Amino acid sequence: MDSFPEIAKNSETIIRMPTVRRLPRYLRLLIELKSEGKDFVSSEKIAQALDLKPIVVRKDLAFTGNCGKPRLGYSIEHLIISIENVINFRGKDTAFLAGVGNLGSALLGYKGFEKYGLNIAAAFDLDKEKVNKTVHNKDVYPLEMLPVLAARLHPYIGILCVPEESAQEVVEKMVSCGIKGIWNFSNKELKVPADVVLQNEDLAAGLAVLSISIDKKSKAPVQ
Amino acid sequence: MDSFPEIAKNSETIIRMPTVRRLPRYLRLLIELKSEGKDFVSSEKIAQALDLKPIVVRKDLAFTGNCGKPRLGYSIEHLIISIENVINFRGKDTAFLAGVGNLGSALLGYKGFEKYGLNIAAAFDLDKEKVNKTVHNKDVYPLEMLPVLAARLHPYIGILCVPEESAQEVVEKMVSCGIKGIWNFSNKELKVPADVVLQNEDLAAGLAVLSISIDKKSKAPVQ
DNA sequence: TATATATCGATATTTTAGTATCGAAAAATA
DNA sequence: TATTTTTCGATACTAAAATATCGATATATA
The missing domain is CATH 3.40.50.720 (NAD(P)-binding Rossmann-like Domain)
Known part of the structure; x- marks a missing residue:
């Protein structure tokens, strides 16, 4: 039935503005981490880097339709793509x-x-x-x-x-x-x-x- | 007992950030109205000019310690002074x-x-x-x-x-x-x-x- | 002077945003 | 393979912000 198992079931439909305002910050951090060769990052690490609480990060990222993996965190590659899809939806x-x-x-x-x-x-x-x-x-x-x-x-x-x-x-x-x-x-x-x-x-x-x-x-x- | 009758009794002690962000907009409008020679303005008029709801305006202005007058609205002069006092509290x-x-x-x-x-x-x-x-x-x-x-x-x-x-x-x-x-x-x-x-x-x-x-x-x- | 009216501001309610808790799951380790 | 550990994400809760309601009041008008 569920053809997109990698998309969180509960991913909320309407994104909230405080979340939108934070997305560019996530994006910048993730691009930096990727350039350092990292593959996964936890909400805890993101929160530390951006001075947020881990729970805020997890809720925000849920809006982008991402799924984190227990014990690993989020795929940096996937996160970048999905955040870019949200912000940059019409191409340039x-x-x-x-x-x-x-x-x-x-x-x-x-x-x-x-x-x-x-x-x-x-x-x-x-x-x-x-x-x-x-x-x-x-x-x-x-x-x-x-x-x-x-x-x-x-x-x-x-x-x-x-x-x-x-x-x-x-x-x-x-x-x-x-x-x-x-x-x-x-x-x-x-x-x-x-x-x-x-x-x-x-x-x-x-x-x-x-x-x-x-x-x-x-x-x-x-x- | 009440030595400052012109200060709203209920004027809240801690100002909120959404209110703070709107104060400069009120200030700009009020300075413009003053330059047009106006003395009083209602929350309804302010709301129309700034695309807000009157109730938001009244709550925000309550934080500045102002009192509006029934049927007249707020004294533009007083409002300017009290908003400037809040924003510009240390002088330059x-x-x-x-x-x-x-x-x-x-x-x-x-x-x-x-x-x-x-x-x-x-x-x-x-x-x-x-x-x-x-x-x-x-x-x-x-x-x-x-x-x-x-x-x-x-x-x-x-x-x-x-x-x-x-x-x-x-x-x-x-x-x-x-x-x-x-x-x-x-x-x-x-x-x-x-x-x-x-x-x-x-x-x-x-x-x-x-x-x-x-x-x-x-x-x-x-x- | 009496009445009508506009507008405030107090209280209550709803909505939105943020926070806490904890079970589930997958990876790491023994 | 079994166990431990880490981290997510669902649910519940709290706090903040916005909105609605309505009585009080001072001005304007009759």
């Missing part, structure tokens, strides 16, 4: 980036994205000084060319690094070109249609957490 | 930044940090080409000078933008100089002493969430 996601300022340029130069299935196919800017050049080997086009290039390259994801004033306008352009997800690095609260996903990266949020955590720790009676 | 937090690559430079140029109480006092790099220059008006020093400058400037926060290979080494240098919080933009899993706070900013986590959310939405039966 074609993305457009708008706003080649400091942060936009930094993202264009970030080598890690391809590992996670993201391919920034083109960059756009309003500034005449910045267009028709390349930044980190990525072509920068004037914003007007977005529809034309979108028709050719079919981007899924739009990475938004423009100033707040133009953010909503640029998003609407992206959405009308068929982009299905907006990765928003501006601090503008954007409105997108219901079928478009909006992922806000708020640096200030991380900073606020850090500040308050420092405060808490300094006041904590015992560590 | 002095920070050091290490690694003046693409991302490090982008962060040095980010104007928003001062709003949240962060002052990047100095930047450091190992690369001889990069040191003894300024990037976005911030001085870049050789890494060896970190202890000397730390003794003078007493940084609380270390912002880490160095390559993975040198991340642990740089962190240890920072920690030994008395830095109490590490804001880690490298993808290295760092070890820090128990009294130091580590805040990891993992771009891949955001990307994974975005990818999977797009997938979910495209499969969702009805929106």
